[in-house]
Amino acid sequence: MQIKDLCTSCDCWTITTIEHDDKTAKFTCTHCQNTFDMPWDTHTRFMIRSIRYSLKSRTKKYPELVQLKYVGDFVKLEARPDPPKSPSCK
Ligand SMILES: [Zn+2]
Numbered sequence: 001m002q003i004k005d006l007c008t009s010c011d012c013w014t015i016t017t018i019e020h021d022d023k024t025a026k027f028t029c030t031h032c033q034n035t036f037d038m039p040w041d042t043h044t045r046f047m048i049r050s051i052r053y054s055l056k057s058r059t060k061k062y063p064e065l066v067q068l069k070y071v072g073d074f075v076k077l078e079a080r081p082d083p084p085k086s087p088s089c090k
Pocket of ligand 1: 007008009010011012014029030031032033034
């Protein structure tokens, strides 16, 4: 499976692939090829789910994330304050 995640190695948002057997999940950043293992347990599965879940609101805040589509894509995000609660008129 693939998720969009912030890679701690290249410090970019990238497509991260996750392969797992019953014991270990291997995360690979498709941009810099950094890999790390996590135990494939409920904690990791929950983490993946929450990353996916939070992506919607994150994409709203950082529309650049829409550009992440294919393996190897990467987006460097500037830290940005949260948008104001009430939408301003344009
Ligand atoms: Zn990376």
